[in-house]
Amino acid sequence: MVEDTTPAELSKFRYKILTRLAHAVYPFIQGMTMGVRAACFDEQGRIFLVKHSYVPGWHMPGGGVARGETVREALAKELREEGNLEAVVPPQMLHVYYNKRTSKRDHVVFYRCVVRQTAPRPKDWEIVDSGFFALDALPADVTSATRRRLRELAGEAAFDDLW
Template identity: 45%
Template sequence: MSASPGSGVRRNLLPRLRGRLFHLWFLLSRPMTLGVRGAVFDRESNSVLLIRHTYVPGWQLPGGGVEAGEHMLQALERELMEEANIELTDAPELKSLHFNRQASRRDHVALFLVTQYRRLGDKKPDREIAEAAFFPLDALPEGTTPATLRRLAELFGGEVAGAEW
């Protein structure tokens, strides 16, 4: 018996289709979110950039979510510009990756150390950012978030990076 025309195509198509459907199901059932934060550090003044949002309390490192189709560095560049008028002039250093249980069961945050940058003027308050300013590491503002304090202790105080944000 000879195989019917197209049966080989069906045999090859079915596993590929099944693989694509499984991949789609996996993406829909197990979505992971990724965010970036930048510790923008001024060596001369031993200070770090912090921002204060209009919709959540506390001072924190600038950053935000990585959009679909966007690389982490692109997201960091975009967020630093949007939140603080900071332009990267060289590649930042990826320092750690953290699970952010407070955001969701699937959220992770990549922390970058930024030492090569250009400030393009003061950040004016808008609907998202109330303030953006540099603070000396030994004089952080009241209300600096616990996660921000942990990250700064890891970066500049020799603490071991924690798994959780």
């Protein structure tokens, strides 16, 4: 094994230069990411939730905003893809959250929607289960973020800035 004979000061200097270079380049190769998520209620007041194959728990439908796509277009796409849902009235944007659990550059635009389901959502490799639930009969493993959003919607908690 070859021993590193570089003086510690030079290593620190290299690290400092590389770090500054990375911070200058990073915004061009990995810009801010943005997603959408929605509390989707049917006309009976039940909320639509999905269970993904790749993360635990029940979530409100949503996903990433693609390059060249508006947040409303992304929302309509995600509702269609994850639940065969379409908005009955224009979605109401409620809040923008910083999602530092995903990355230091991720934000989530949160909507409230009244929806109708055009057809039952079949299970597949991404969505292993989905459905409408009464607010007093949610599945036991609803995510903590979903529960926080529901408390905010009910006026039981102030809107937080963190997802």
